[in-house]
Amino acid sequence: MTTTTWIKNSDWVVAYDSDTASHKYMKNADVVFEDDLIVFTGRNYVGGADTTIDGRDVMVLPGTLDLHLHAYMEMHGKGFFEDLASKQMSMTQLFEYTWLLQDDKESAFASTEASVCDLLKSGCTTMAELYCDQVAYDGWVDMLGKTGIRAYVCPMVQSGHWYTPDGKQHLYEWYEKEGLRNLDIALEVIDHAMSDSSGRLHGMVGAAQADTCTEELFHRCKAAAEKRNIPLQTHAAQSVMEHREMMRRHGQTPIEWLRSIGVLGSNTLLGHAINIDQHPWINHHEHNDLKYLAETETTVVHCPRAFAQWGDMMHSLGGYRAAGVNMALGTDCYPHDMIEEMRIAGLLSKVSSGHVDLLSTQDVFHVATLGAAKALGRDDLGRIAVGAKADIALVDLKHPSMRPVRDPLKCLIYSGTAAAVRDVYVNGELMVEDRKVLSIDQDDALNRLQEGQNRALKRVPERDWAHRSADQISPFCLPVEGLH
Ligand SMILES: [Zn+2]
Structure with missing residues (x-):
C-alpha cells in the first residue's frame, strides 16, 4: 500500500x-x-x-546535500577551535590541533546525532560522513540509520598519520600494511550499509588524505569503489604544508600526484582542494590543477567555513565552476548548517574573485544540490x-x-x-x-555531547606535543571571573 x-x-x-x-x-x-x-x-x-x-x-x-563532514568528532571543538591556527605551520589547524579533542565512541555517537539534527533542521537531507578508523565501527551504521538522514557512510583508511613533535614541523608515522587491512574492514562496513533496507544508507570509499595514503592504498580504494559503483573521497590540497610535502616527495602538487596515479575521475570527490597551484599562498610556477580536475570530471567538495576560521579561502568557487570543475558543498566541522555554508560559500567567492557575476545565487544552490548529486552519480537527488x-x-x-x-x-x-x-x-x-x-532526541544528544566535550578537554595535555592544557592552547575570549 x-x-x-x-x-x-x-x-x-x-x-x-x-x-x-x-x-x-x-x-x-x-x-x-x-x-x-x-x-x-x-x-x-x-x-x-x-x-x-x-x-x-x-x-x-x-533537500541539500552535505558531502563532507566529520559529524562524529568536530562538534567537540565548538568554543575551542575558533581562533586557533599554527603560526609556525602556515596558518593551518590540521597538524597541531585537529586530533586534540577526539573522544570515545559514546561521545562520537552523541556528536553524530547532534550534527544530524543541525543538518536536518537546515534543510539538508543527505550527508557523507567521513569517519576515521580510530573509532570503533560497532553500531555506527545502525546509529546513522536511526537518525533518519540519507547517509553515505565513508569509513576513512590511511597508510599513516601526521603529527607534530614541536609545533613547527609535521611528520608522518607510517603503517602501510595495517592501512590495507583496515580497508578490508571498512569495506565490510560499507557493504553492511549498502545492504540496509531503508533506502537511506549508501556507501562511499574513503582514503583519508592525499599525503597519508600510499599509491597502493589509493589503487585498492579506487578499485573497491569501482567494483561497487560507489564514489571515492579523499582530502587533498588542504594546506600549504601538504603542498610542500608533496613537492618534496614527488615534485608534484597533490592534484598532479593524484592524477598521475589514476585517482582522479568522475567517481572521485576531493575534500577541499583549496590550496591548489593557483592559490596565492602556494605561489606555484604553473597553474594546471583546475584543468586536470575539470578534464577528469573530478568533484571538489568545498567547505568554506572551516577554512575561513584560520584565514584561508578558495580562489574562487565561481572560478572553479567557470573552469568546468564539478563542485559540491560540505560543512566539514561545525556548525552543520547548510544555509550558513551556502551563504559563506557565496560571499567568499565574491570576495576572493572580486566579482559578483562569477557565482550567482542559483549557482550556489546548484552546488549544494545538483552538483552534489552528480558527484554521487544520482539523477534522483537534489531536485524536485x-x-x-x-x-x-x-x-x-x-x-x-x-x-x-x-x-x-x-x-x-x-x-x-x-x-x-x-x-x-x-x-x-x-x-x-x-x-x-522527530527521529533524534536532540537535548539528550547534546547533553551526552557536553559530557564528551568535558572529557575530551581534560585529555588535551595527553594529546598535545607540549602537554599544554585546553585553556592554555585556547584561552577564553574574555577574562573569566570565578573560574575554578
Ligand atoms: Zn574533512
Missing part, C-alpha cells in the same frame, strides 16, 4: 528543469509524492492524497522532479528572516536562518516537523 502526500498550492516551488539541467521557480504549484518518490510537480493536481499540506506561505525546496526521491524541505516564508519576500532563494541563502525551515522529508518520511527533529 502506498502513502501519498500532496503539498498543495505552494507559493514557490524550486523545481528541476530538465531542459536546462538546473532549477527553476514554479509559482502556486503542487508537489506530490508517493512513499519515497515524487510523482507530480505542476499546477492543479487532480489525484487524491492521504495527507494534504497547505502550501501557502511556503517555499518547497529539494517526477521520479526523484522525496527529499524535500518546506521553508516558512512568514519567518522573519525570510521577510520581506521577493526572490525567496536569495532571501534564504543571504538572509535566512535554519529556523525558517519548517518541515523536512527524507525518502518521503517526515523527519522534521515544525522545526523539531
Whole structure:
C-alpha cells in the first residue's frame, strides 16, 4: 500500500528543469509524492492524497546535500577551535590541533546525532560522513540509520598519520600494511550499509588524505569503489604544508600526484582542494590543477567555513565552476548548517574573485544540490522532479528572516536562518516537523555531547606535543571571573 502526500498550492516551488539541467521557480504549484518518490510537480493536481499540506506561505525546496563532514568528532571543538591556527605551520589547524579533542565512541555517537539534527533542521537531507578508523565501527551504521538522514557512510583508511613533535614541523608515522587491512574492514562496513533496507544508507570509499595514503592504498580504494559503483573521497590540497610535502616527495602538487596515479575521475570527490597551484599562498610556477580536475570530471567538495576560521579561502568557487570543475558543498566541522555554508560559500567567492557575476545565487544552490548529486552519480537527488526521491524541505516564508519576500532563494541563502525551515522529508518520511527533529532526541544528544566535550578537554595535555592544557592552547575570549 502506498502513502501519498500532496503539498498543495505552494507559493514557490524550486523545481528541476530538465531542459536546462538546473532549477527553476514554479509559482502556486503542487508537489506530490508517493512513499519515497515524487510523482507530480505542476499546477492543479487532480489525484487524491492521504495527507494534504497547505502550501501557502511556503517555499518547497529539494533537500541539500552535505558531502563532507566529520559529524562524529568536530562538534567537540565548538568554543575551542575558533581562533586557533599554527603560526609556525602556515596558518593551518590540521597538524597541531585537529586530533586534540577526539573522544570515545559514546561521545562520537552523541556528536553524530547532534550534527544530524543541525543538518536536518537546515534543510539538508543527505550527508557523507567521513569517519576515521580510530573509532570503533560497532553500531555506527545502525546509529546513522536511526537518525533518519540519507547517509553515505565513508569509513576513512590511511597508510599513516601526521603529527607534530614541536609545533613547527609535521611528520608522518607510517603503517602501510595495517592501512590495507583496515580497508578490508571498512569495506565490510560499507557493504553492511549498502545492504540496509531503508533506502537511506549508501556507501562511499574513503582514503583519508592525499599525503597519508600510499599509491597502493589509493589503487585498492579506487578499485573497491569501482567494483561497487560507489564514489571515492579523499582530502587533498588542504594546506600549504601538504603542498610542500608533496613537492618534496614527488615534485608534484597533490592534484598532479593524484592524477598521475589514476585517482582522479568522475567517481572521485576531493575534500577541499583549496590550496591548489593557483592559490596565492602556494605561489606555484604553473597553474594546471583546475584543468586536470575539470578534464577528469573530478568533484571538489568545498567547505568554506572551516577554512575561513584560520584565514584561508578558495580562489574562487565561481572560478572553479567557470573552469568546468564539478563542485559540491560540505560543512566539514561545525556548525552543520547548510544555509550558513551556502551563504559563506557565496560571499567568499565574491570576495576572493572580486566579482559578483562569477557565482550567482542559483549557482550556489546548484552546488549544494545538483552538483552534489552528480558527484554521487544520482539523477534522483537534489531536485524536485517526477521520479526523484522525496527529499524535500518546506521553508516558512512568514519567518522573519525570510521577510520581506521577493526572490525567496536569495532571501534564504543571504538572509535566512535554519529556523525558517519548517518541515523536512527524507525518502518521503517526515523527519522534521515544525522545526523539531522527530527521529533524534536532540537535548539528550547534546547533553551526552557536553559530557564528551568535558572529557575530551581534560585529555588535551595527553594529546598535545607540549602537554599544554585546553585553556592554555585556547584561552577564553574574555577574562573569566570565578573560574575554578
Ligand atoms: Zn574533512
